Amino acid sequence: MIDKYVVRNGKRLRYGYTTGSCAAAASRGGAQMLLTGKPVEEVKISTPKGWDLTLALFDCEVGEGWACCGIKKDGGDDPDATNGLMIYSRISWRQDNKINIEGGIGVGRVTKKGLPVAVGKAAINPVPLQMIEKEVREIIGKERGVDIEIFVPKGEKIAVKTFNPRLGIQGGISILGTSGIVEPMSEEAWKESLSLEVSVAKEEGLDKLIFVPGNYGRDLVKNNYSFQDNYVIKTSNFIGFMLDKAVGYKIKKVLLVGHLGKLVKVAGGIFHTHSKVADGRREILAAYVGLLGASAEEIKSVLNSNTTEEAVTLLQQMKKEEIFPLLAQKITEKARERTAEEIDIGTIIFTMEHGILAICPEGKKLLEEFKE
Template sequence: MLNKYVMKNGKKLRYGYTTGSCAAAASKAAAQILLSQHSINNIEIDTPKGWRLMLPVKDIVFDKEKASCSIIKDGGDDPDATTGLSIYSQIKWRRDNIISIDGGIGVGRVTKKGLPIEVGRAAINPIPLRMIEAEVRQVIGEHRGANIEISVPKGAVIAEKTFNPRMGIIGGISILGTSGIVEPMSEEAFKESLSIEMNLLIEDGITKLVMVPGNYGRDLALDKLHIDNKYIFKFSNFIGYILDDALDKKIEKILLIGHIGKIIKVAGGIFHTHSKVADGRLEILTAHLALMGAAPSELEVIMNSNTTEEAVEWVKKYGYEEVFTVLAKKITEKSIQRTYGEIQIGTIIFSMEEGILGICPSGKILMEEFKHE
């Protein structure tokens, strides 16, 4: 266990360590066991973050030609699907001085371009590869060589709970970690995975996207608009980050499709839509209704609605449905400003009860274009 903590939102959260650190530690421990022909209890490694880890060594098996052991992954207080997995390394001597690193059972294989790993190779990222080699070299020196195989017996099952299948990594988890340390509740790792997913789409020749916050928007695009799934990209709460990334990667067209309770925030210039960051849903709706001439008593009812779904009912009752088209235009305007006018953008707003509420003019054009692909 790594006894380092960070305070976030008033909570004390514990750091963890990555699958990359586990693989490096298991490899170093296996090398030490093979060289000495003795079991060990713990192994110490360096991490790119500059922190040293002392980790317990499990499942030791060895003879004169090979050795293997495991390190249990601990993601700290980060909601990490790989926490608790045993990361194994087996090391065998070679007759030259080369260190060769590959993945075994439960480590995924790369099948699509756009990742920092060649197609066909094990999904062990470059920094963990360097960590493994550096730690093993400390033990065996420069004149010996070894074949190292990283495996995760339960990796294939856990991989189904990760982004790996969507990114074309088949058969197991990835061995990851740029710092060797897991920061609890890290948004950066999530954003990085979204950026990688966009890379993969671009590698497949995609230059336009239908962007949705989550599954509801995806389902509307698939089931009601009959848009090809290959264009659909889920951005969670990070619409600003993803628009910036799309601009950098020369995406040409974006159709935004979002539930009013989420995407309305963009009309107010809010580009991180998690409720803990900013809300303003009803305030933005009420402000636009006020500009349309809604009565103070009507504005008060809408402002005090429990949800945006309830507010939609009142808007329709008062006869101001046009506000949804106005909001769609505003969302498009704010998004175009964010991307400096270099991407053609349109917006569709929907609710669960009413379906599509509003579409801006460019949204109608893009919707028809995607429908007829």
């Protein structure tokens, strides 16, 4: 257990360690047992972050020419699906001095291009591979070699709760981590996971995508249009970041589909849409309804609305429905500005209560293209 903390949104959150650190620690422990023929209670490893970890070993076994042990994953206070999983390493001698690392049961296999691991290989990322080799080499020296199998008995069951199915990683979890340490509620880790979907889509030959902030947008696309799932990519609150990634991967066209409560912020130039970063929904709606000639009292009622749904009802009662296509077009314009007009962009906005509110002209063209 790591006794280090970070404060986020007023809460004290504990750091954890990655599946990559677990695999490296289990492999070091296995190497020690292989060398001595005796069980080991704990091991100490270094991480790329510069922190040392001392971790307890579980289920230690030693046989003729092999050893096996496990590490219990501790993600700290991060909402991690792999938290508590047992990650094992089985290590055995080779006749040469090479270190061969493979994935066994519960470690996924890569089936799509665009990931840092080649198609057909076990989903053990480059940094964890380096960590495993470093820790084992320190124990066995340069003259000996070993085969290492990383396996996770419950990995296949847990993998369905991760991004792996979307990324084409089948049969288990990934062994991940660039620092060896899990930073609780890390935006960077979340964004990196999201951007991998753009990379995979590009490798599949897709040059147009549908970006949805969340499940509501995904459900609307699924229920209203018969588009293939691999076109639809979730952005969460990081709309600007994902548009930047689309430019980087040379995506040509993006259709934004989202709840008005999220996408209206983009109309105001807000590309990180978490309410704790910026929440100008009512102010933006009030500004545009004022542009359409609403009275001071009407503008005030929009500003005082509790939710976006309530604001939409008020706008309909005012007979100001023309605001919705105006907002859809403005969202498109702001997104195109963000991408330096390198991507053709269209927008669909909706609410749960009122359904689709507007589709900008570019959005209508893209809808037809996706239908084709």
